Amino acid sequence: MLKPVILALALVAAPALPAAAQTAPAPAAQAKPTAADFAKNMQGAIGQTFEGGIVLKNITSEANTLVLTVDGPAGWRAQLTPADISTALVGGFCGTAPQFFTTGVSMRVDSLDSGKLLKGPLVTTCPPAPPAAQ
DSSP: OHHHHHHHHHHHHHHHHHHHHTTOOOSSTTOOOOHHHHHHHTGGGTTOEEGGGEEEEEEEEETTEEEEEEEOSTTTTTTOOHHHHHHHHHHHHHHHOTTGGGGSOEEEEEEEETTEEEOOOOBOSOOOOOOOOO
16 A cells, blocks of 8 residues: 555656745846745645645755655554655656756755654755566
8 A cells, every 4th residue: 555655656646746946036136946935836745645645744854955745644654764745746747857967056855754754865866767567
């Protein structure tokens, strides 16, 4: 059950989050957007529910790191590591916005389960694409 939830998260997150991230305006002429710029422009995505009951709870920045926090039904993280969750969400994100990390912004996906927060790993590049299904 848990692996399909993460796969669903990756597939459903792909079009929604990157579209919001791409709207971050450069704060000054020729300047690259910061994590704070992306977080500000992505606030409308908070509350979005993905397949499997995964909910985007918060979007913030810490230094130049975009931090996404997700939550799900009780026990949803039971067999998943923070890296599993991060890889799924960032992989979906990179599917439609592979240029995101060229801005110098890093990303972290934190997750909640029954109120307990687990911080995900710091991500600075898109994960490798999964092998094509045959």
